[in-house]
Structures are given as C-alpha cells and as structure tokens.
Amino acid sequence: KNQVEQSPQSLIILEGKNCTLQCNYTVSPFSNLRWYKQDTGRGPVSLTIMTFSENTKSNGRYTATLDADTKQSSLHITASQLSDSASYICVVSAGRHGNNRLAFGKGNQVVVIP
C-alpha cells in the first residue's frame, strides 16, 4: 500500500472556480510535506513545504494545509486559471533529515476548462 494517497485522481473544473486536492499519508516519523505542480512534459515545481508545526502555507492562489494529527494535507486552488491545468504531487518526508525516505503520491490531475 502506498504511503501517500491522493484524491481525487483527476478532476475537471471550470475556469474561475475553486478546488481542493487531498493528500493522506501514513509516513512516520514525519519530517515535512511538499506539494509540487508538474506541467505536462516538464519537471515538478515546488509550491509549498510544510513542517510539523505549520498548519497552513500559501503561495499565491495556492494554499496548503496540514493536520499532522490526522496525517492529512490539502491543496486549495482559488479562482482557477487555465494555467493551473497540471498534475499536483504530494511528497512526504520521513526521518531526521528532510530528504531521507521520501514517499510520493501518484498525483492529482487537474484540468481547467474555459
């Protein structure tokens, strides 16, 4: 079983609407959680990084939340734009060093239509 589960696997939303992507993890001990955006044919780009003590972090129209007790994170996209069409990948890091034992979600595929 994957240690990082993302849902929904894919979704289609209208331009201008909001959406929320979910990431549930079982990784332990927790070090940090990252959300990446990956456009088709390109490398992932970091959106947010959150440690245990952080509940929310924003990057423009992207807002990530973290509940370390329930081991859940969400990524909220506000007022979606066509350029938000991409795969959003949740990555959880375990262990003392933040880059050790990374667990990757399969991604949320988002398509924004006009």
Added chain:
Amino acid sequence: DAGVIQSPRHEVTEMGQEVTLRCKPISGHNSLFWYRQTMMRGLELLIYFNNNVPIDDSGMPEDRFSAKMPNASFSTLKIQPSEPRDSAVYFCASTYSTGTDTQYFGPGTRLTVL
C-alpha cells in the same frame, strides 16, 4: 542562472545498450537528486548526493543502475545494460542541503528502451 540542466532531453536505445544521463545542478547547490517517473509508479527517488557524496541510494532499482558525482557541477546516471522496463522520464533536481529547502527540477530526460 540557467536552472538545472539535463542531457540528453530524449534518448531512444535498444535493450542491452548502455545509457548515460547527465545533470548539471544549479551553481551553489550542494545536494543533487535523481528521480524516475512513470505512469504506473509515479515519481520515485533513486539516489541523492550531498557535497558530492551519495547519501541514500536505497531507491536505485538494481545493480544495472549507477550514479556518480565527480564534482559539484556534474552528475551522471548510468544504466548498463538497459531494459525496456527502464523506459521512463528521469529527472535531476538540486537544492541546498537543509531538509526543507526547495528542490529545483531539471526538464528531464525521456528514455525509451526498445
């Protein structure tokens, strides 16, 4: 800065051939990562280096894969002999060494093994 540079961008080879992928990290970064991405398995960390030293190679699938970082500005990932199941996009990323620093990904090398 030009960002992380990878070459080649595309590689098509026949089963059994040796494949060498190259990466130039962002100047000043001292951590370098090699990832593999497929539709089935998503993004996977293969190996990462800190100050040119391999720190965690537990993600390297088997002995056919090897990675080197002879200096701070260059790394290679070699597959010998290659197999069709190695077909994937291989990403290189770099960052400063602390666990929560943003990783910057290269554009990837799309490898097809026939």
